[in-house]
Structure formats: C-alpha cells, structure tokens
Amino acid sequence: MAQVNTINDPLQAENPTYAYVNAFIDELQRSAVHNIVICPGSRSTPLAMAIAAHPGLKTWMHVDERSAAFFALGLAKQSGQPVALVCTSGTAAANFLPAIAEAKLTHVPLLVLTADRPHELRETGAPQAIDQNRLYGTHVKWFVEVALPEATNEALRYIRTLADRAAALTRAVPAGPVHLNLPFREPLTPAPLPDHPLPPVERRDPILWQGRAENAPYVRVNDAPLGSIADEDLEQIAAQARATAHGLIVVGPSFDPTLTTPLLQLARTLRYPILADPLSQLRGGSHDQSLIVSSYDAFLRLEDFTERFVPELVIRFGAMPVAKPFLLYLNRYADCPQIVVDAQGDWNEPTRLATHMIHARPAAFCEELTARLTPPPVRGDEWLQGWLQTDRTTRQTLQAAIEDFQAPFEGRVFTELAALLPEGSTLFAGNSMPIRDMDTFFWGGPQTISTIGNRGANGIDGVISSALGVSAGKQARTPTVLVIGDLSFFHDLNGLLAARLHQLDLVIILINNDGGGIFSFLPQAAYPEHFEQLFGTPTGLEFQPVVQMYGGTYQRPADWSAFRQTFQQSIQTRGLHVIELRTERTSNVAMHRQLWQAVGSALRNQED
Missing domain, CATH: 3.40.50.970 (Thiamin diphosphate (ThDP)-binding fold, Pyr/PP domains)
Known part of the structure; x- marks a missing residue:
C-alpha cells in the first residue's frame, strides 16, 4: 500500500x-x-x-x-x-x-x-x-x-x-x-x-x-488589548491615595515580570507596605525588598494588631492572596475603599467590597498613577514602619520557635528551602496545607525563585503532572521542586510516568501525615466520632515501591540535617527524586498554634 x-x-x-x-x-x-x-x-x-x-x-x-x-x-x-x-x-x-x-x-x-x-x-x-x-x-x-x-x-x-x-x-x-x-x-x-x-x-x-x-500564519490575529485607564479614574485614585497615609498595596499570584519595578516605585512614592502573596514573585530576588511584607498570614490572626492597624485604602493586584487572615481583615474593615487592578478582565473580588475595578495592565496602572503623584505626598512613616517592624519580629519569632521544635514540623520545609534553593529554581506548592505553609514560612531572600501553584480551582488532583509540565517547559536546567501532601501525591501517581517517559527532572518533597492534614485545622476536627473516617482519611500507604516502579529514587531522611544533605544531592542529580518526610497531624496542629501564641507574645513585648 x-x-x-x-x-x-x-x-x-x-x-x-x-x-x-x-x-x-x-x-x-x-x-x-x-x-x-x-x-x-x-x-x-x-x-x-x-x-x-x-x-x-x-x-x-x-x-x-x-x-x-x-x-x-x-x-x-x-x-x-x-x-x-x-x-x-x-x-x-x-x-x-x-x-x-x-x-x-x-x-x-x-x-x-x-x-x-x-x-x-x-x-x-x-x-x-x-x-x-x-x-x-x-x-x-x-x-x-x-x-x-x-x-x-x-x-x-x-x-x-x-x-x-x-x-x-x-x-x-x-x-x-x-x-x-x-x-x-x-x-x-x-x-x-x-x-x-x-x-x-x-x-x-x-x-x-x-x-x-x-x-507566516494564514491569518495574523492580534491578542485582544486590555482597556485603557480613563483619566478621570486615575485622577480620582491619585487624589484618594495622596490624601491617605494608611494604605496597603496587595499583590496576589502573578507571573508578570514587568510589574516589579513600577510596583516598587509606586509603593516608595506612597510609602505603603506591599503584602506579597507567596506566588507573587516578589518575596525573593535581586529587587529591593525593603517594603515587602511576607509574614502577614501569621500576625493578621492577632486581634491586637488588627485593632491598631486600620487600613484606609487598599490597592490590590490580581486574585486574592492565599492567606485567609487577610480576607478576614478586609471583611473587618468593610468601609475601607478597595481598588482592584486585574490584567485578565476578571472579577477577583470574593469580599464584594471593592469600590473600584480596574481592568488594565498592572504595570501600566502603576506607572500612570505614580506619574500623577509627582511631587510625592509628604507624610510620616509610622504606618509603614509599623508593618515592616511587625513583619521582622514575626519572622524572627517564627524562625527561632521552629528550630526549637523536637518533632518534625511541616512548615519548616519552607524555611529550609528558602536557604537551600539555588538561583533560578522553581518551587511548586501543592494545595491544602503546603501552599498555606508556604505562605506563612517561605519568606524568600536574595535568590530569584519562581513560585507556582494551581490556585484557580485549588484542587489536589493533577499536581504532580503540573509540576512535571513546568519542568518540561524550562529552558535552563535549574531545579524544579514540588512540595506535596500524601493524599495529593496518591491522587496523581499516574503522573509520575511522565518523568520516566520524557526524562524529566523533578524533586518531590512528600509530606506524609497519613491523611488530610488541613482538616485538623478546621471546625470538623471538633467532632471526633467520625473525623478520621470522613475527613482524616488515612491510607497507610508505603510510597517507596511505586516511586521505584517509575524509575525514581526514594529517600526518607531521619532529621533536618539529613534532609539538607539529601536535598542538595537530589537537585544536583538528573531524574525523579522523592524525599518523604513523616509527620503527625495532631502534633502539627499543636505546633502551628504554639507559633501563633509565640508571635502574639513577641509583638506585645515589642509594644511594651
């Protein structure tokens, strides 16, 4: 034929x-x-x-x-x-x-x-x-x-x-x-x-x-342009910002590299702190981080702080941040004007409190608003320095307390990774507890680390496959690291085959607390009679055989020193590597709550 x-x-x-x-x-x-x-x-x-x-x-x-x-x-x-x-x-x-x-x-x-x-x-x-x-x-x-x-x-x-x-x-x-x-x-x-x-x-x-x-394509099609910002809107927002000393800039998940420079310039002009989501790409890198606040998930839980720091204007970019305490903070001050700038024409506003929705390129919005704030407003720095000092104290307190824990603490994974990840790495956070611990405990540093998560539907399915897709799309051979819980890992075991078929590199940190750890933080935990059956859902699985079946290496370090050594070896070696950390759900909740108490005590002492 x-x-x-x-x-x-x-x-x-x-x-x-x-x-x-x-x-x-x-x-x-x-x-x-x-x-x-x-x-x-x-x-x-x-x-x-x-x-x-x-x-x-x-x-x-x-x-x-x-x-x-x-x-x-x-x-x-x-x-x-x-x-x-x-x-x-x-x-x-x-x-x-x-x-x-x-x-x-x-x-x-x-x-x-x-x-x-x-x-x-x-x-x-x-x-x-x-x-x-x-x-x-x-x-x-x-x-x-x-x-x-x-x-x-x-x-x-x-x-x-x-x-x-x-x-x-x-x-x-x-x-x-x-x-x-x-x-x-x-x-x-x-x-x-x-x-x-x-x-x-x-x-x-x-x-x-x-x-x-x-x-050449048969038909050239230009991408649909974003709407331009009306002059009257910019003038109104500029006047509002000029008259408001107690303001916040909030940045949700973002992949826009053009935003960083004009955003920082706007914050310097207004003297507003920047609350940076862990997926905002702002928490680490060579840019000026002096106005970045990254531990707000911890201290916005505290009544003492939220009573004293009352916002008068919020300028938010993109989707809502991960941190639920920030959402509750906005709801507490429902009368605070909130301007939302969205690059995709969405309506990312679950609080239903926005006073102004701007559909435009965030970088262009920052540039045009800053231009209208020349000369910059003259104001004191008490508001800004209050946020920045609280952030520093919170981070120092959390770091010290975490290192004192004897039992394995899940949040420590991210403080360790902040020190271990080399320049140009990609950190993918699974949903449920990993992304929340990343929010609280990954504070970044001088290295540029790309942070990614599936934060649209927030599902625990397909996370391994998404991380392998990220690895496949990288031009340079820099590490891709996934932090994932055991139920989410189990949910996408088939995804591991891609690493073998396509010779992809991925380091997976598997946090195995034998079940759905996030439910232990939720009100369902107060009803223990059917909690394990309906919410804890332990599986008792041993993952080493399946990792080896897909051609990966599996290791379970005994302590944090061994974890560091294992991780360094893994990111320097090609292929699939799974590093399993065994934790316990009940003690993990207790340690989180000890940390919130320690932060509260430290901040009260700071005020005395």
Whole structure:
C-alpha cells in the first residue's frame, strides 16, 4: 500500500482527511503552538500522526488523560505559550475537565483537541461515543464543532483560519482554554482513498495547501488589548491615595515580570507596605525588598494588631492572596475603599467590597498613577514602619520557635528551602496545607525563585503532572521542586510516568501525615466520632515501591540535617527524586498554634 506524504510535502497528499488535518496542524505551528500533549487512541489517529510528522512540533505522550491535561497546564504556565492537548473520543475527553477548569480560572492558554465519532454514529450505540459538544461548558472560552474533513481549497481555507483564530484566542485577554471537537470518519490511517481523489495539483491553491511563505500564519490575529485607564479614574485614585497615609498595596499570584519595578516605585512614592502573596514573585530576588511584607498570614490572626492597624485604602493586584487572615481583615474593615487592578478582565473580588475595578495592565496602572503623584505626598512613616517592624519580629519569632521544635514540623520545609534553593529554581506548592505553609514560612531572600501553584480551582488532583509540565517547559536546567501532601501525591501517581517517559527532572518533597492534614485545622476536627473516617482519611500507604516502579529514587531522611544533605544531592542529580518526610497531624496542629501564641507574645513585648 502506498504511503502518503505528510505535512512535509502536502501537495502530494493522497488522503483527503490528512490533507485537511495536515493543514490544520501546520497552521497551529505557525500560530506559535509548539508543544502538543497526546493521549493514545484510535479516533484521534489523524491528529496524532500529523502532529508526530511535523518537524516544528514537540510531542509529549501521556497514557492517562487526566495527568496529561495537568501536564499540559504546567507546560503552558511555564512557557507562557499555548499548549495543545489531544485525545480520542468518549470518556477520554471527560478526563480533561479538571485541568481545563483550572486553566480557565488561572488564565492558562490550552487548546483542547478532542477527536469524535462522525455525526451518523452519535446516539446510535456506537462504541466510545458520548456527547462531546460543549462538553466543558463554561470552563472554556470558546467551543467549535469542527467541520468534517474535505480536501478542497475552501475547506483548507476554513481549517487554517480556524487554527489561527483558536490559537490566538487561547492567548487573548482573558487567556484560557479553547475546545475544538474534531469528528473523523474511517479509515483513520493515511492510506490513499481511490474513491475520494484529491483535486489535481494545478487546482490546489499553494498558500492553502502549503501555507504562506516564511512560516507566516494564514491569518495574523492580534491578542485582544486590555482597556485603557480613563483619566478621570486615575485622577480620582491619585487624589484618594495622596490624601491617605494608611494604605496597603496587595499583590496576589502573578507571573508578570514587568510589574516589579513600577510596583516598587509606586509603593516608595506612597510609602505603603506591599503584602506579597507567596506566588507573587516578589518575596525573593535581586529587587529591593525593603517594603515587602511576607509574614502577614501569621500576625493578621492577632486581634491586637488588627485593632491598631486600620487600613484606609487598599490597592490590590490580581486574585486574592492565599492567606485567609487577610480576607478576614478586609471583611473587618468593610468601609475601607478597595481598588482592584486585574490584567485578565476578571472579577477577583470574593469580599464584594471593592469600590473600584480596574481592568488594565498592572504595570501600566502603576506607572500612570505614580506619574500623577509627582511631587510625592509628604507624610510620616509610622504606618509603614509599623508593618515592616511587625513583619521582622514575626519572622524572627517564627524562625527561632521552629528550630526549637523536637518533632518534625511541616512548615519548616519552607524555611529550609528558602536557604537551600539555588538561583533560578522553581518551587511548586501543592494545595491544602503546603501552599498555606508556604505562605506563612517561605519568606524568600536574595535568590530569584519562581513560585507556582494551581490556585484557580485549588484542587489536589493533577499536581504532580503540573509540576512535571513546568519542568518540561524550562529552558535552563535549574531545579524544579514540588512540595506535596500524601493524599495529593496518591491522587496523581499516574503522573509520575511522565518523568520516566520524557526524562524529566523533578524533586518531590512528600509530606506524609497519613491523611488530610488541613482538616485538623478546621471546625470538623471538633467532632471526633467520625473525623478520621470522613475527613482524616488515612491510607497507610508505603510510597517507596511505586516511586521505584517509575524509575525514581526514594529517600526518607531521619532529621533536618539529613534532609539538607539529601536535598542538595537530589537537585544536583538528573531524574525523579522523592524525599518523604513523616509527620503527625495532631502534633502539627499543636505546633502551628504554639507559633501563633509565640508571635502574639513577641509583638506585645515589642509594644511594651
């Protein structure tokens, strides 16, 4: 049987499905889609074979659809470029949903390509056929039921335009996932179809069949621009800020490197402290950190502090910070004007207290507001220095108390990592307790450390896969470290296969307290009769065998000195490394509460 030439020589294609799909895949590559994650299956054969044959694409194979989707999520987060995700028809597509929901909420550009049965095989009892139209509902920005393949100039014009439009839409503000559902009839392989000949070469428009010259896209699509800031809004905010000495700048999760310099300049001009979320990228690096407050999760729990430090203006950038005490602090002072600046056109305002929503580039907002504050307002530094001194005292108190603990303390992982992580590292925090301990105990330093988490839907699923996707997207060989709890680790064990298949580097710090540690901090813990069955959910699993099954190294250091040595060895060695720390849930809660008491005592002594 003759073999069809693929995308490398599209004018010689002999199969109409492949002529159509090759044009589509070629156009995706021209639209800056360079990484495609593929799950195996039959109905997706045309997509998979066209992708594998294209020299400009990097293919990442995954056998588990849920893990594959989270891997693509992490890869897109790290690269900042759209990543395509391919699966066959049926329930395979349904397994993409958790990662798609996370991508929608955190504005990660994913292009979801689900293969499907043709229309005549739907709702007929055909195998592996479910209703895939609008399968992801409102969790995607756009859905298209793609036309069945044809090998005509008009069909290729349609499919190239669709590829450009879909890829651009994943990036356009607000960025997020787009879903294309592609039905295919059999045969699915690229063999010639004598009954369906392609038009003669002389009737094929070379631009449609081969693409534009110099790898240019068929249709250039500019990302949707953010709205400009109205002069009257800026003047009003500037007047408000100039008249307000007791203000705060708050930065939630952010991946915008252009924000740091103008943000710091705005804070210096206003003499406001910056409350920096652990995922804000502000807690560590070579930039000026003199106005950064990073331990507010601890001291905003204290009535003494929140009674004395009453905010009069809050300027917040992006989503809400992790710290629940900050949310409660805002709710306590509901009359305080709150300006929210959002780069994605979202409504990240769970307090429902915002007085002004600004949809604009945060860096541009800072620059334009600072320009209107020239000359800067003249005011004392009592407010600013009060926050900064409280932050210093809190950090010193926590550090000293943590080192006195005899039992393993989960939060210490992050104080250790702040000293151990080299420049350029990436620290990925799992949800539930790890991200909260990161918030309280990771204070940063002179090293630039990229901090990442899945803080859209905040699920514990797919975290390993997301971290491996981040590792795959890194250009330089710098460490990627994941801190994760045992239930979340168990939830995504299939994700470990990617490290072996694609020779990826990842150090996982597994905090194993045999269950759901966060519930011990919640009101459910006051009802012990069914607590372990319903919330603690211990599994008693030994993870060493499964880590070794996937080709990783597993170690369980006996103390913090051994942890440091093990960690240093792991980040200097290629491959998958799992460092397990055994902790105990009840004592972990007790140690956290001792720390809050120690901070309260230290701050009261500071005032005396």
